[in-house]
Each structure stands twice: as C-alpha cells, then as structure tokens.
Amino acid sequence: MDPTFFQLMQQQFGASAGDLAQLYIVGHEWGHHIQNITGYMDRYPNNGTGPGSNGVRIELQADCYAGAWLGRMTEQTDADGDPYLIAPTEQQIEDALNAASAVGDDSIQAQSGFSNPESWTHGSSEQRQRWFAEGYQNGLGVCEQALTLPADQLDP
Numbered sequence: 001m002d003p004t005f006f007q008l009m010q011q012q013f014g015a016s017a018g019d020l021a022q023l024y025i026v027g028h029e030w031g032h033h034i035q036n037i038t039g040y041m042d043r044y045p046n047n048g049t050g051p052g053s054n055g056v057r058i059e060l061q062a063d064c065y066a067g068a069w070l071g072r073m074t075e076q077t078d079a080d081g082d083p084y085l086i087a088p089t090e091q092q093i094e095d096a097l098n099a100a101s102a103v104g105d106d107s108i109q110a111q112s113g114f115s116n117p118e119s120w121t122h123g124s125s126e127q128r129q130r131w132f133a134e135g136y137q138n139g140l141g142v143c144e145q146a147l148t149l150p151a152d153q154l155d156p
Helices: 004-011 019-038 054-073 090-102 105-110 125-138
Strands: none
Touching: 004 019, 019 054, 019 090, 054 125, 090 125
C-alpha cells in the first residue's frame, strides 16, 4: 500500500484523509484479501465495466468489509481490556464517508468533465458511501449483498 495515496486523496480528490479515512482505505484493501482467501474473487471474476459489473461489486463489497471492520474494532479489546479502536466521532465517520465519496468513479471522472457509468470500475460516490455505512452499521453479514443484489438495488 502506497502511503502517498493519502496525500493524493487530499490534493487531487479534495478529501480530508484524516485518521479514520485512512483506516477505511486500509480496511478496503483488507477486504480484498478476505475476498481472495474466501473465493469471492474467483466466483465473481471481472466481467468488464459498468455499474452492475463484478468489478464494481467486488469494490463495493470491499467498502462494506472496511465499514464492518471499523465498526467492530470498537467492540474488540486487547488483553488489558482496552478497545483496539476508540469509537469514532461523527466527524471522523463523515471524514471516512468523504473519502469513500472522493474515490467514487463519478467523482473522479467529473474532474475530467464527464461521467460515464458504463466505464466504472469501482462504483459511484453514493454507492461507495452506502456500502461502507452498511458494513459499519450492520457488520459483515450484509456485505455479501453487494455481490448478489440486482444492479438497480446497489444504489442507496
């Protein structure tokens, strides 16, 4: 993982890239590892681009995993009983949602003056926020839905 990506998020995409936003990115990449070892990447191979493509679904599931991880780490404690993550403030959650929005395909494409959903590989800003929030609020159990829902139900 390239730590300069956080700088890029701030400078190019306008995200604040605070601590929780950075943990969201780490959690998203962790989500891809989970998808790999559980076979989701094999069961949902890349089938091109577009809002309902497997590529977008895999990315949205990774966002969901990131949210679930961050939401549950406040409940897990170390040997001394201290939580691994202090419950985030509303502002920190907004910062993570801002990061999810900033890396949405529509947001990135808008910087070039266009947005073409048929070329998306990661999902819209709203989708990325939605699936992060789904995982954060509801845990890992909802994350498989990002792969199985009809395309029109992937949106908030």
